[in-house]
Amino acid sequence: MKLIIHGGFFSESLTNQEVKKAKQEAxxxxxxxxxxxxxxxxxxxxxxxxxxxxxxxxxxxxxTGSQIQSDGKIRLSAALMDGKTQKLSGVINVEDIKNPIQVAEKLMAFPDRVLSGTGGQDFAREHGFEHYNPEISQRRQEYEKKLSDSIRLGTVGCVALDAEGNIAAGTSTGGKGFEMPGRVSDSATTAGNYANQFAGISCTGVGEDIVSASVASTIVTRVTDGFTIEAATKKTLDEMKPYDGFAGVIGIAKNGDVFHADTHPYMVWASHDGNVQVFN
Known part of the structure; x- marks a missing residue:
């Protein structure tokens, strides 16, 4: 059994040791x-x-703690993919939800498995998800000061390999902050979150860059075709170099190999296979 998670990219690695330590401990x-x-x-x-x-x-x-978009609202996206069934479900740009990943889980049983905006919110309310404001004061202060030059790419994700050899991947994000309303990130797509019986991948970084390279699904396809997860990841990230793509990846292969990589050295992640590792 293996588990790996990420907390996205963050600039505090070089500028704020207190925040860095808090994220590592979390x-x-x-x-x-x-x-x-x-x-x-x-x-x-x-x-x-x-x-x-x-x-x-x-x-x-x-x-909770998600970035605020340019119109002052928080919109959340999340995806879940079961590698055994190869079903992906998710929500895109939903508001006033505490745990969008749980809404994605609920959608797994429905034929229409990816919902956006008010459709996703209505579905959540109909299935018992209460109104919740995910805003914290720090994010509001950042928004009011328009700190768009301080990139806080803190998307979260998880990939798991269970005792039966099944793999799953999940990714959740509040967006990049100050973006145009309606902007869709990679997190609720197969570019940012993908799994099958051979491997699972969760991504973080600049969504547009990740979508352009179809990062998660490309890596998993290459592992399915015989690449090691390390070789598949490195080749896929190398293909982002022409446009200086900004991405981080965590993944697990069917054989138990756990791998992580990033194009810029600020991704924070942790893994567990009986022993804990925490790095950034």
Missing amino acids: LRDIVTKGYEYLQTHTATETVVYTVSLLEDCDLFNAG
């Missing part, structure tokens, strides 16, 4: 809880549980 705690949960649950159940913990931690840009 990831250590969450990956430990997620790995314990994995002992008695499936990969898909574990991904939902672990991403929910990440969404509830206001240090990251997903769920």
